[in-house]
Amino acid sequence: MCKSRLKVYFFLFVGLTLSVGVCRCGSSSNDIVTDDDPAVDDALIKEDSSTGIDVVGLSISHPMEVRKRIFESEIPAVSFEEKRQILYAVLDTLYKLKAYQEEDIYAEVDSLNYLAIHYLKNILLDKKSRLYPLKHKMLNQITSSDKTFSIYYWEENIGEPIPTTLSVYQYFGTDGNLHSFFNMDDQDREDFDFSTSKIIGIYKLSSTHEQMLYLLNFEGCTGNESCFKGSTIAEITENGLKFDYNSFGEGVEYFFESYASGDKLTISYNAKLKELTYKHVFANKSEQKVFLFDGAMFGAKE
DSSP states (O other): OOOOOEETTHHHHTTOOSOBOOOOTTSOTTOOBOOSOTTTTTEEEEEETTTTEEEEEEOTTSHHHHHHHHHHSOOOOOOHHHHHHHHHHHHHHHHHHTTOOOTTHHHHHHHHHHHHHHHHHHHTTSTHHHHSOOOOTTOEEEEOTTSSEEEEEEEEOOSSSSOEEEEEEEEEOTTSSEEEEEOOOOOOOSSOOGGGSEEEEEEEOOOSSSSEEEEEEEEEEEETTEEEEEEEEEEEETTEEEOOOOTTSTTOOEEEEEEETTOEEEEEEETTTTEEEEEEEETTEEEEEEEEEOSSOEEEOO
């Protein structure tokens, strides 16, 4: 009988058909069966004797196909607690793999990240997720000021020192039901990528707009010496959560500032005054920008 290990062969247990991994006693760790599927032809196996993990990953050649197959896979009709334990098992493996800082680690953990996202999205549709909060050392949570909008997130390991974040949103829709959302909008821009930024603040906005609006403050880095913080408005519509709102007028969806290592940039929001404040301290000097929310969008305070 094969030695029991945490492994991505775990896919078989949850009924996925992304890849076929076969553990054979006495066989090489490179034994893997594929079915000519382009998403699994370049599968990898990594074995680490110190942790007891076998990892079946998928090469970076087909990441979007892998993600698509994961999101199209059917999650077993099991209980909330059973789904939660499956999610925790995937997160356990991701936590152990944080120790690896190799160039190809992204190819090995990407499928695990998206399997975790797939399960988390499903779990967050269940009202029990609000009664029994998810708790895991890989998982963080931030909740809006009115307790109706939450984001669960973790830092993904892409084999580089620059952190990127994966976030799953939970919110009440216009129909009054719980909804979940994962932002896969990879932005082709050099200054920042909102979809992989860490959300550091969520605030329900008192607005004249017909839809529900939330202010999201976020942060991230584009290099070892360059980071950013910014703000945007998320809009809850009949068609779901949208991030293309005219947050700062004239079609501007995001406001952000970059700052260098050694600088200090803080963002604060005063709900009573409806003021969003950026304070940038650098080289013994400080600059401050204040934006006022007029019920529909933010504008520079005069």
